[in-house]
Structure formats: structure tokens, C-alpha cells
Amino acid sequence: MVWRTRVTSLLGIERPIVQGGLAHLAFAELAAAVSEAGGLGQITAVTTGSPAALRAEIRRLRRRTGRPFAVNLAIGHVPIEPYLDAALEEGAPAITITGGNPEAALRRSEGAGVRRLVLVAGVRAARKAADLGAEAVIAVGHEGGGHIGRDDLGVMALLPRVVEAVDIPVLASGGIVDGMGMLAAFALGAEGVEMGTRLVATAECRAHPRYKAALVAARETDTVVIERSVGRPGRVLDGPYARRILALEAEGADLRALLPLLEGERNRRAALAGDMDEGYVWAGQGVGGIRDIPTVAELFERMEGEFACALARVSSLASGLQGEAFHVAQRGGEEGEEPELKGGGEEER
16 A cells, blocks of 8 residues: 555655554664554653663664654653753654653754654643644544543544644554554544554564563453552553552552552563563553564554455445435435435534
């Protein structure tokens, strides 16, 4: 397939697929595989450990691919400014800003010649990002893995509202694991998608085999949201450790009591060392559609086939509906009058 969307033009990529930030997992191997397969791979800055380590990782990535890539800047636990400066000085083609107020990072990177995308979970945040100079926004629904918005808005509810609120390209994120989900996002106005959980379960991702196997085995009901009680909800794979966190939250534990269980080391231990009983792993509700561990290239090829088949099916249905509408119009109404075919007005919504 030849893709032509504002996202592919903006980022200089062949397929409108962006790899998610994936803390502790988004390093050169996976990012290069995504970029080589025509998407936009990412390195997550903060979990490299230092700006110097980020520089080294960007150089490793460049030895693996000459195609565009991005650096993800997750606002939160550590200052991101040194990492942003390192990414800009290394000439990263794009950055994505997630997890908080993007204003400082957008202003700091203004005029640097880097493409700037912002993850948003609401219409207001999307408008703000666009006003501050973001060139695209990624609308994430509550189906997604990792930290999500506080309003529990799914992609189908959120995406159309963001698309109509901004003039810049919008990508969809949350629960998308195949070509059918990608087509649904495009039908709602997206011009690209971001995928996280599905790319964990690929051959090139450094995630522990137990983590990948757990994603393959999981059903769509096998995720839970932790940290809701402290105002920063995040979706993880269900399991004994996640249940411990939820039990403490139900008892009214404050952030200080929860932090030892939520620290990044617990995520790293489970994701990289496979210690799933003593740590948590991020996962979106799309896990029910993950059934194998392909290479990234195999996954993207499959997604294109699924997209094309789903599009053909919808087109066939639409053709049938058009034919039925024609026959109804030809028959006329009960008394021979011409029937009126209309959609719902504002009062019917």
C-alpha cells in the first residue's frame, strides 16, 4: 500500500505508524526495526539513564537505520530539559512529549527544526498543544497501556472531538493492535496511529519472554487501572502485584505509602527481568488481539493486509446500502409519495 497522509508527509515515513514511548523498552533495536519497516521508531529519553546515555543510544540507532526516528520525552519524575537538549544537539528528526504540560519543552525546541508531537487525553489539551506549536497530536483513549487520561474517555469518543478541535494532524492511540483497529481510527478522522503494547510483543523488543508470553495469553479483560486514587491512572496487566496495589488503594493508602510499589524499578524488574510477581507491566486493552510474536516488519505487512480486507468489507456493505436506498426511492412511500431519506438532526443526538 502507498500511504499519503499528513502524518507520513510530516514525519517523512512510509507507513503512518508511530511506536509508543515504552519505558525501559524503547531503545535502538526496536526503534530501528520500526523505522526500517516504514514507521517512526522511538527512543524513550529518560529511561536511558542520562543525557550522555541518550546521545549514545541515538548514535546506536543511526548505525542501524538512516530513516526518521523520534525521541520520547516523558514529563514527570526527572527534569527533561537536559534530555531535550541532547536530542536536539544530536539532530533527532522528531520528538514526542508525553505525561504533562508540554509548554516548556515546546518553547525550548522552537525553531530547532525538529518535528514536535504531543500526547493528549482531552480536547482542551489538544488545543493547547496546537496553540503552542505542536505539529501533530496523539489522542490517547483510556484503552491504552501506561498512564492514561483521568476522564475515562475511549478512543471512539475522544478521537472525533480532537479531530474537529484542531487543524493539525491527529494520531490515534489506545487499544490498536491490528489493521482493523487502524481502519477504525482512520474512519474517525485519524491520519496515523501510535502503538505501544502490540510492539512489546515483537521479536525486536527487549522485553523479557515472560512479559511477551503474558501479552499473548491475555484476554481483553486482563488489564486493570492502578494509581487512580492518587490522580495519575495507568493501565497495567492484571496479576498478583497489580492486585496488591489496588488493595492498598482501596484501603485509602496515600502516595507515600504507594510509592515503594510504584517506583520505576518495579516496572523495569518485571519488563526486563521477567519477575512478574514482584513488579508490574503496562498493557492496553488490545491485548486480546495479540496472538503471536512476529518481527516488526511481519506485523506491519499483516496490518496492511488486515486494513485492506476490512476496507473492502466496509465498502461492500456501503455498496449494498446504497443499492437498497435506491430501490426504496424507486418504490416510493405507502401512498406513492417520494420517501425522505435523512440522517438524525441535532435534536436526535
